Amino acid sequence: MLNRGLDKLELLRIVEAVANEKSIDKDIVIGSMESAIQKAALTKFGHNNEILVKIDRETGNISIQKVLEIVENVEDPSREISVGQANTLNENQVENDYKIGDKIYEDLPQIDFGRIAAQSAKQVINIRVREAEKNRQYDDFIDKQGLILSGIIKRLEYGNVIVDLGKAEGVIKKDELIPREILKTGDRVKAYCYEVKKELKGHQIFLSRAHPQFLAKLFFQEVPEIYEGIIEIKSVARDPGSRAKICVYSKDTSIDPVGACVGMRGSRVQTIVNELHGEKIDIIKWTEDLPTLISESLSPAEIQKVLIDQNNKKIDVILSEENLSKAIGRRGQNVRLASKLTNYEIDILTDKEDSDRRQAEFKDRTESLIKNLEVDETLGQLLVSEGFQSIEEISQANPEDISKIEAIDEDTAQELIKRSKESLVKVQEEISKKLIELGVEDTLINLKGMTQGMLVTLGQKNIKKLQDFADLSTDELVGGYDEVKGKKIKIDGYLEEFSLTREEADQLIMSARNIVFK
16 A cells, blocks of 8 residues: 555545545544554664654655754663754754754655555554544444434344444344344334443444333424424333333423324324334323322323322322222233333222221321320320321420310320320330440441431341441332343332431431541
8 A cells, every 4th residue: 555656646545535435534544644654664763763754635745754852961862862963963053043852853764665564554554544433433423322213234143133324333232122023134123322332342332122212202203293392202101012101291282292192093103103013102191280190191090099208209099999900000011101101109009908008007006106105095096086196296296286186185285295205215215225235336326317216227137337338229228129030129128117218318328428438
């Protein structure tokens, strides 16, 4: 490729051709040639030298120069020169024009590339051009992350699908395909680009047909109102290849978002269903009224009552026995998708189960008051039914609040408050003794936000030091879910019974880490 007799204009034509073929900047190609010539020059003139190579972008002239730094005392003649020697090299310069630290450039003769040098130079050029091509491809596709890409299936590898995207290849991993979908080499396929990763070996473009956003972007393409921003997609939940739910909202009250997404005679949604190989799609109108949204998400089941726990992002849905199977769906699919769609953990209860649960809670609270306040069952039930659910609530109440209850006078109210406070002191003493027995260290006991009940539970789980607590994750504290072989598995948290929010759990863990790792 490079030799002494190479025509200068021919060199520029080669640069132009390579740049166009690889879709990279001409300066990058010329820069790679300069590096190749520099490598060959170092081989010829000595690797101890500092050599600068420049190719004129207009004429193709190649300049090879040796760089020398002007120093007071020359220690390395191959890279350094004294002021006197510098002036001798260029007699036209006025005495003392040069100063310490300046650099002079000595022209070297053009080199005739031998077979080995030419091969080495070609290798440098190829490496640099490949690197530039990879960077160009990465820059082209990083902006396409989050979009649907279309390509031809090039080959199948171990269940993964390699897609030719024109200037690059993308991969659809086996678990990102729609289950039971049959794709063949040569088929044109659409997929959602969820990640473009830059690695040492080159970039990787990861595609998905199972991602929830693939469904969202299909609606974006098929529904003009979504593309124009009139209709907004609030959330999406998918069981790829089987069923999906999408929640939409119209900023224009005159437009029905569900109707717009369905299209005339279902034309718009049917196009998407065909692309997803028959995946059933429920389109739900978004509303700020959470109970209504939950009811719509669990359609076709009819809901009687919705109980919301905002702090823990949990919802209890109460319905009749005949609606139970409709709400849960086949293998729990309907409630699982509704939970993902609304970002709330949904617990389905029949009206009988709800009644039994409330009766059990009433009984437990009554028994707690009877035991700790030494009152009879009638008084215990009366307090609970009037809203006093725990010893703590009674200890913090005013006598006037309690004496408002029929059959309780002010003296009795004051006695109840006194007994509740004594009971709490007794419980705290017992817990302190228990913590000592468990060996829970003071550093953990003194952590702000930690209750004695939490400390006992942690101690019983062998978490006794602040370091042990700092090493925990939020899911280990409050519980969570994990996917095992496609099934959602519940993970119990150490402090789940204390109804901590994820934010509170995060704060506790970060406080511990700030102390341990400061």
